[in-house]
Amino acid sequence: MGLLSQSAFAFFAAARLRTAWAALGVVAFDKLLQGNSQQTVFSQNDIPDPWSHEPSCFRSTSIATAGKQFCIYTANTTGPTGVSIITTPEAAQTIEELQFLDDNPLDNFLTHQQAQELFTKDPPYEVRKVEGKGLGVFATRKILKYETVMIDQASVVEDMEIEKAFSAQEARTMLAQAVNQLRRPQIVRAMSSDHGGHDSSDTEDDDDDGEGKLETDIMLTNAYGSEVTGRKFRNLFPLISRINHACSPNSYVLFSRAGISMAIKTYRDIEAGEELSVSYLTLGQTFAHRTHALRRWGFTCTCSLCTLPSTAKAESDLRRSLIAQSDSKILEMWNADKYSDAIGLAIEGIQMIKDEGLEHFLTDQYALLAKLWMLAGERKKAEAWARKSWDMLAGMGYLGNEDEQEMWDMETFLERVGSGAMKAVNRVPASLRDGGGSKEGLGVDERLVEVQK
Numbered sequence: 001m002g003l004l005s006q007s008a009f010a011f012f013a014a015a016r017l018r019t020a021w022a023a024l025g026v027v028a029f030d031k032l033l034q035g036n037s038q039q040t041v042f043s044q045n046d047i048p049d050p051w052s053h054e055p056s057c058f059r060s061t062s063i064a065t066a067g068k069q070f071c072i073y074t075a076n077t078t079g080p081t082g083v084s085i086i087t088t089p090e091a092a093q094t095i096e097e098l099q100f101l102d103d104n105p106l107d108n109f110l111t112h113q114q115a116q117e118l119f120t121k122d123p124p125y126e127v128r129k130v131e132g133k134g135l136g137v138f139a140t141r142k143i144l145k146y147e148t149v150m151i152d153q154a155s156v157v158e159d160m161e162i163e164k165a166f167s168a169q170e171a172r173t174m175l176a177q178a179v180n181q182l183r184r185p186q187i188v189r190a191m192s193s194d195h196g197g198h199d200s201s202d203t204e205d206d207d208d209d210g211e212g213k214l215e216t217d218i219m220l221t222n223a224y225g226s227e228v229t230g231r232k233f234r235n236l237f238p239l240i241s242r243i244n245h246a247c248s249p250n251s252y253v254l255f256s257r258a259g260i261s262m263a264i265k266t267y268r269d270i271e272a273g274e275e276l277s278v279s280y281l282t283l284g285q286t287f288a289h290r291t292h293a294l295r296r297w298g299f300t301c302t303c304s305l306c307t308l309p310s311t312a313k314a315e316s317d318l319r320r321s322l323i324a325q326s327d328s329k330i331l332e333m334w335n336a337d338k339y340s341d342a343i344g345l346a347i348e349g350i351q352m353i354k355d356e357g358l359e360h361f362l363t364d365q366y367a368l369l370a371k372l373w374m375l376a377g378e379r380k381k382a383e384a385w386a387r388k389s390w391d392m393l394a395g396m397g398y399l400g401n402e403d404e405q406e407m408w409d410m411e412t413f414l415e416r417v418g419s420g421a422m423k424a425v426n427r428v429p430a431s432l433r434d435g436g437g438s439k440e441g442l443g444v445d446e447r448l449v450e451v452q453k
């Protein structure tokens with residue numbers, strides 16, 4: 001019970017992201033350039049838990065965030081490398097109060113038995129070289145559908161507001177210090193260019209060996225987005241970042257704020273020797289959109305979906321467009337009092353989603369149907385669809401581990417589903433789906449979706 005009450009379970013679909021640095025701010029930067037000398041002035045006793053270092057703080061003088069403070073907070077015993085978080089003092093205080101850096105990330109993803117399985121045996125994967133992609137992660141045994149393969153904790157967590165608040169060089173210098181303060185900074189620095197593609201010539205200022213350049217490139221190429229304490233962050237997970245991209249991936253990520261952790265789980269059974277893949281992009285995009293979006297990582301995708309023959313590719317794109325438009329069509333019908341048409345279309349959508357291999361979208365499609373039947377006053381039917389959604393979400397790990405799932409009684413779930421599906425009806429897609437937040441035109445920030453109990 002203690003576990004349940006303090007785990008403050010939160011999960012987010014996370015998506016890899018990379019945004020250009022905005023060189024807006026100017027700051028009194030001499031403090032930062034003095035390096036870490038200030039830290040010797042303080043005794044360890046002055047530093048609140050869980051931090052191991054005196055926070056280094058910098059004031060933004062950019063117009064957007066004038067006077068706002070951002071500090072580097074390091075907890076050098078958290079996770080495999082320690083963690084450095086660059087954020088506001090208010091957010092850091094919330095982290096102190098909620099104590100979630102002390103939470104055991106395993107509790108959110110695994111039962112005790114599963115944890116023993118995963119950690120007493122050899123890991124079910126190995127990291128090795130892949131032709132043309134740098135490193136990749138491969139299954140070393142058969143992995144079952146929805147199995148948790150990997151759990152990782154963040155090394156660097158960077159508030160997305162940094163890029164508005166500071167100049168590019170200032171942000172780089174802060175990032176370099178954040179990495180320096182880790183217990184094992186070399187693990188982060190060793191991550192440069194592992195995905196083989198990142199082309200540093202497309203970043204804004206290009207002084208190759210400038211301080212923090214390496215760390216910034218690593219962050220841009222490898223970080224996953226998430227939301228913690230209501231703020232948006234870029235998170236660097238050294239182990240998980242080894243997994244390469246595929247547009248129709250066999251695995252997905254699940255984020256938890258407990259220890260700022262992320263798990264890799266599988267969509268389907270995976271054979272020994274198969275490479276694990278996740279989508280760096282929001283799922284469901286057409287070939288042209290994917291190709292464009294992947295340029296940020298500097299590679300041309302050769303996944304099974306992108307290398308389909310042109311007719312099959314066109315069919316896939318058409319289905320994807322129809323799926324993307326489906327929610328607004330349904331809403332349109334609903335608003336025109338064509339209730340059974342709306343429900344019929346939602347049911348057709350299920351097949352289209354399956355045909356396109358976008359099973360992850362089903363959780364939302366089922367939830368949408370639950371909501372529509374609720375609105376139609378058919379509670380039994382609503383519950384049946386809600387149950388399907390619940391089962392799938394539970395199977396995928398979105399409702400916590402088995403102990404926690406019991407907290408989601410049908411009443412709570414329908415309420416949650418209701419608000420989620422309502423959002424879908426109101427054309428905010430994907431309350432519950434991985435990386436599903438964004439359709440074209442939304443920025444990277446909008447990819448993040450959150451469900452919290």
Ligand SMILES: *[C@@H]1O[C@H](CO)[C@@H](O)[C@H](O)[C@H]1NC(C)=O
Nearest residue numbers: 044052053076077181182183
């Ligand atoms: C972690 O931080 C503490 C406090 O600053 C320091 O004494 C210790 O040496 C650090 N450990 C490592 C491995 O960096």
Ligand SMILES: [Zn+2]
Nearest residue numbers: 247301303306
């Ligand atoms: Zn692809």
